[in-house]
Every structure is written in structure tokens, then in C-alpha cells.
Amino acid sequence: MSRVGNAPIDIPAGVEVNVSDKNLVTVKGPKGELTQVVDSALTVEIAENTVNVKRSTEQKDHKAKHGLYRALINNMVEGVAKGYTIKQELVGVGYRASNQGQKLELSLGFSHNIVFEIPAEVKVSTESERGKNPIVTLESHDKQLIGHVAAKLRSLRKPEPYKGKGIRFVGEHIRRKAGKSAAK
Numbered sequence: 001m002s003r004v005g006n007a008p009i010d011i012p013a014g015v016e017v018n019v020s021d022k023n024l025v026t027v028k029g030p031k032g033e034l035t036q037v038v039d040s041a042l043t044v045e046i047a048e049n050t051v052n053v054k055r056s057t058e059q060k061d062h063k064a065k066h067g068l069y070r071a072l073i074n075n076m077v078e079g080v081a082k083g084y085t086i087k088q089e090l091v092g093v094g095y096r097a098s099n100q101g102q103k104l105e106l107s108l109g110f111s112h113n114i115v116f117e118i119p120a121e122v123k124v125s126t127e128s129e130r131g132k133n134p135i136v137t138l139e140s141h142d143k144q145l146i147g148h149v150a151a152k153l154r155s156l157r158k159p160e161p162y163k164g165k166g167i168r169f170v171g172e173h174i175r176r177k178a179g180k181s182a183a184k
Helices: 060-081 143-155
Strands: 016-019 024-029 032-037 042-047 050-055 084-091 096-100 103-107 114-117 123-127 135-140 166-169
Touching: 016 042, 024 060, 032 060, 042 060, 050 060, 060 143, 084 143, 096 123, 135 143, 143 166
Parallel strands: none
Antiparallel strands: 016 024, 024 032, 042 050, 084 135, 084 166, 096 103, 103 114, 123 135
């Protein structure tokens, strides 16, 4: 029994959910519009202010997809209603970030600056205070896209375990290693 798949999705005020005959779910809200094609083994029903995802059989594959598509539709509804925000900080001496529109320019200790092109659906902003690590803030209504952009950004300079330098999520704890110990 899928506990995630059986839970109904509440539709907040200002959000509109439509299902076409080809199992295409469209969610419109104040932040934007998202679409998702649902597997043919599942049916999406809209009743009053809730969305329910039902499966036709008890096969293992259908049970897995039941929870998956319910979670995807829930993320779409939450995204167009409230939106998602991810903050990342650049930890390291001389690490800097600045943006001009959708281009994010990063100085990460390499011999050159990295210019990172951000998709149009994601809003980017940077904060740089003296004495604090630069912070890159990403905002979007699409949870999958913003997560992908944040992971791609983090992969440019992953946090290393000895000094903790690199790009990390705000509040993320990096397990530190001791390094070399003195000879006895």
C-alpha cells in the first residue's frame, strides 16, 4: 500500500489544476504554469479542492509510480502557489559571485572566472557582505529545475573535507577530516 500515493493533494486558492484526456496534468497559479505527463496505468481525479491519484492494479511498478506521480503533482501545486528558494554560500578565500541578469559570474580559485548561464525560469540574486561568505539565491516555481541548477552550480567546486572550501547549501554540515598528524 502506497501511503504517499493515497494521500490527497489540497488545491490552495488561486491555483487551477486540469487533466486532459492524454493524462497530461496542467497546474496554473500566481507563480507560473507547469505540466506533467502521468503514466497511463494511473488516473488523476479532481474533486472539489483536492486531487487524487489512483492506480489500476497492485503491480510493484504501478505502486512505485503511484507515489512518484502524486509527489510530482504535489510539488507542482506547491511551486505555482508559493515557489521554491535555494540558497548556496561560497566558502573560501577570494571566492566571489556576481550576476548580470541571468548570467552568474563566479570566482572560485581557478585561473579564470566561470560564467554560469541560468535558465529563464529561475531568478538568481547574489549577496556579498564584507567579512561574510557570498550567497547565491535561486528562486523558481519548478522544483526539479531549481534542484538541477543548484546541483550543477555546486558541482563547479564541491566542498572539500579538510578546510571546508567550496560551494555548499546554507546550513549544510560538511564532515571534516583531521588531515596529517604530527610525527611522534
